[in-house]
């Protein structure tokens with residue numbers, strides 16, 4: 001079994017600087033962490049590997065420091081890591097991200113299963129997983145909340161449809177996006193750190209991924225144009241009561257705001 005897990009480095013803070021000209025986030029300037037949903041994708045992959053044997057490859061597209069999340073994936077059980085990084089990939093929208101990841105996955109020895117998180121905590125679109133599957137021509141199931149059965153032929157899964165749950169079976173090769181119900185991600189161990197500290201991270205850039213039809217790389221290849229990007233204005237009213245019957249004044253204010261009454 002060869003399982004590929006797509007993982008993304010997301011900003012650790014909500015306080016991310018923006019480039020008002022290009023309409024993009026300045027991701028390289030902030031500390032990053034592994035997208036929390038991708039921990040579940042990794043956990044699902046490692047559990048299947050433990051049951052059926054095989055190997056797990058973690059892949060990410062991002063700036064050079066995104067290598068950190070690949071190293072973190074080793075601690076959870078990934079055997080190999082691939083970083084897709086090139087100035088030409090910067091500013092990608094979801095289509096360009098999915099295209100670039102599909103190109104990278106296409107260079108790996110044919111995966112049986114690709115697992116993505118259901119969404120990220122920054123872009124939050126949930127579009128990349130299905131986009132990768134479409135570029136690779138693979139069947140896919142999103143919002144998987146549990147894997148009931150994993151065999152060498154395929155998966156039987158529970159798909160969360162909001163107010164209903166569908167039981168879906170899918171043969172390999174296929175792509176799934178997984179939610180938090182999949183099982184608690186394991187903690188990284190020191191033993192695993194010692195085992196994996198010298199693992200290499202394969203880095204591929206534009207040269208390795210371009211094939212003459214690179215319409216969807218980076219900002220240039222992103223059909224979505226961000227017209228304006230700005231932090232939302234936070235408006236808070238401060239009222240200070242200093243004199244008189246403070247409790248009554250506070251009660252009046254709460255009545256006025258319809259918190260009581």
Ligand SMILES: Cc1cc2nc3c(=O)[nH]c(=O)nc-3n(C[C@H](O)[C@H](O)[C@H](O)COP(=O)(O)OP(=O)(O)OC[C@H]3O[C@@H](n4cnc5c(N)ncnc54)[C@H](O)[C@@H]3O)c2cc1C
Pocket residue numbers: 006007008009022023024025035037038041059060061062090091092093094095097098101115116117118119120122123124125126127128129219222224225226
């Ligand atoms: C309308 C719009 C315009 C945008 N324009 C820009 C822009 O101009 N510049 C810019 O920098 N960003 C832009 N973005 C953000 C950019 O599209 C996202 O950072 C990126 O495409 C991933 O999308 P997402 O975070 O919504 O991932 P989701 O689709 O929510 O992620 C789902 C899963 O896909 C996988 N995944 C997602 N991204 C990666 C990755 N990079 N590497 C590996 N796996 C991944 C993970 O498994 C993740 O859990 C834009 C987003 C939108 C919605």
